[in-house]
Amino acid sequence: MKTNKFLILLLTVLAFTSCKDNKAQNQATEETHEVAETETTASTSSADVSGSYITEDYTKRGEGYDWVAVLVNQTSDNDINVKVRSRADKKKPTCTFDTKAYKKSDGVYYANVSGKTVLFTFKDNKLNITTENKADEAALYFYCSGGATFAGDYSKLDGDLDTSQIDKTAYAKILMLQDIGFNISAVKKGGETELTVNAFGLNENHGNPQVTTFKGDVVDAQVEDLDSDGSPELVVFTDHNGKGNVVAFSTLKKNSMIPVYFPPVSENSKISEGYNGGDEFSLIETTLGQKFPVGGKTRQVSYKLKNGEAGKAFEVTNISEY
Template identity: 45%
Template sequence: MICIRLFQWGIFVALSFVGCKSEPQNQDQKSIEKGIERIDVTEHYVSDSYHKRHDGFDWVAVSVKHHGDESLWVSVRSRADQKKPTCTYDTKAFRIDKNTYESTYDGKRIRFEFFPTSLTISTENPDDSNMLYFFCNGGATLAGHYGKIDGELDTQQIDLTTFSKVLNLQGIGFNVSSIEKDNKNTLTIFTFGLENRDYNETFTIEGQVVIDAEVEDLNSDGSPELFVYTQSVGSGSYGNIFAFSVNAKKSMSQVYFPPTSENPKINSGYRGHDAFTIVENTLSQRFPIYKEGDTNASPTGGTRQVSYTLVEGEAMRQLKVLDITEY
């Protein structure tokens, strides 16, 4: 098996995790560590077998970074130089107390509990623990205890997948992944559950990284839409969307998203730093407004929020500006 809304803004969080389940931390150590003040969790954490990697042992790692004041981005990666990666999982996790964060998958909560030198992954409800096998293969699970390390992960062994997410809606599944290889980023999307033929395409996304993906039935026709959010590499961090629409659950086709920089309705004062999310049945975009003379780090024109609706176009469906709000 494969081991694994709200505007949140901030820095990217990556978790890398080891493929084998580690021994749980003893209760005395947990009690001591849990009594501390809020700690800096933005580190790499690994399973015990990481330290035996040069002897051929499989391993999983968890890399964590901030994604706003109250959230993290968690990315689980594992060894990939010998065989198919053991575990792969990317998620946003939201803070529930000073050192505990949770993400949600299929209505169930996955818990990330941080200590000064370690991280424990579990489910909020112990009866849901079997779901943590979904994100791994070979009988491995995300559940377990991981130790913090100094420095970077072993770049010669780690899985080069930069983003991975599996989504489901209305009986249709979407597997979204991005990998960096030979200094090039690619985006691969394949579906499962379409009646006529499943979609399987790879796109070259030069100068961009995938930061998230969501599904929603934006036009309420009984079939879902997929939205993959990317961001340019560099100080501007210009956002873009790869959007797709399922046609009567039979096939899937791409949706046109008008580039913000080319859209005169909304591009005044636009210099990137935008982000996207689904709000009910609209796609929402938010970005700072720059005035003449503003530096890249200090916009002074406030914030613009743009809502898009999905409409039929001559050649393909497209996202059309529905509403613009500034504050």
Template identity: 35%
Template sequence: MNFWLGAILLTVIFTSAQAATEVAPRVEQVPFDKGTDSARFNESIKGRLTAQYRTTAKAGQILTVDLKTSNTSVYFNISAKGADAALFNGSIMGNHFMGPLPVDGEYTVQVYLMRNAARRNEVANYSLSMNLSPSSDSAQPFDQTLELQGIRFQVKGEWVDGNPVVRISPQGLEIDNSAISRPLTGNIARAEVADLDQDGSPEIYVFARSPGRGMPGELVAYAANRKKSLSEIYLPPVSENAKWAEGYQGEDEFAVVENALVRRFPVYESADAGAGRTGKMRQVRYRLEAGEAGWVLKGDEGVEY
């Protein structure tokens, strides 16, 4: 499937909730009160039925959501009440979310079947877990281990002198398995392992986000050079491309899609602080290439929808 088809399919994440206009969603309130900070639901949906789990939270709290199901067409989205765009889109970002919430208010976790499965009236049993920490300072640190092609990466979030840091510890490299620490301005949302250039050696991609308008998303990425040692991967800022930078005000999301890194963000009327959103999203695709001094993510496609 080529990228343009992929881009079209990605728009389904915004229209999948249209099923709610055809079949009323099943709505459950998740209070997270009386000292309870986690909840689990073992339920099912069928066809165009969606399930919505609503909770009230404050800015800065860390929400963790995990979805397990045997049906590969089941995903979840997370949205804030009154927001123009989803905070998280499961159909491109997977079935795990962990990140800070940007504003005070009501948040909805919506579980749904993709349109093709809904039309076939498929049934999906699933287990959904939600955790809401009191604040980012007291949240459980991000700690995940990923493996590909015999190389293992432990990605761990830490606090150093009151500032967030990501620590990447590789295992299985032939020469250097030293841990690497990098400072962050936001909190780790998730990590992915991939082989974008298909050279037989993996890369590790760590995505971090800061709540609030004007805050760019962060990418920390390293490539395993012929499975011997790690080299940093450079991602050019959006400002290097004048066309892509029009109306850019941060709020980036990243995902690995079809051997490429995809960056998407809301488009504003201008770069001015008081500008409003246009209602469109811009998506840029990057390919991993060897540069003169290391690895570079080179943008080769940009679309709006």
């Protein structure tokens, strides 16, 4: 009898322990699964922040109030195009600014503006614009008149902006390097874009301003001394129906400004084979880079600025695929 009681007691303890261990194991598995789901959700979260973001005075525009809007276009998971525009029907625009911003973290993008880092933070249909360092806030006053700045808070607009009031400037940017500045502006005329580049700081001011027209839109503009001669070049990236192009200008010994020739893709069969747009351009030190998708791969083209008989031109230095 004592033996039977001992066996029954032993079996009861083993059953209880097994049940408890299984319960703990299942609970741990569920917790691990929940953590994994949370991590996956966080890592793949990439909300589209495209839209128009407005200041509070936009709702009072019928009463004559001035207002500023930020137009955001998400071009990929990792970058956005930002346009700051304001009311322009009754007076000159308060703020005009364009930049490309790159993803820093979920809902936060950054851009380099006059050597300062500017942050664009999106949350709950709100946008906040500020400099990463508070001491750099003065950099954002440069693009507005009357002591204004485009830093601050904006709310996402449900609908379209009032096109009868907004500034019609298609693109605007100011860049400086080596004591030479470029005031870049573009407007739409007759279905084309008219690009005007005013250089300031030139010794003799020859060839200034430069005006050119093309089909498509300005995507971005960058400045660099591409041939390391102590006088900078301006490179403007454009897009027409998904196909990119380059419009560039060089300053000669800081005296004058001339156009720079960029060879179209169609001129080089090694580049054009399988080409169907989707270009991305960038300046990496003194090299102009172009890349685009081709047959499941990416084709990358490198260009260097060279002196030619008729002026300066970009020449292909390398073509690769990966």
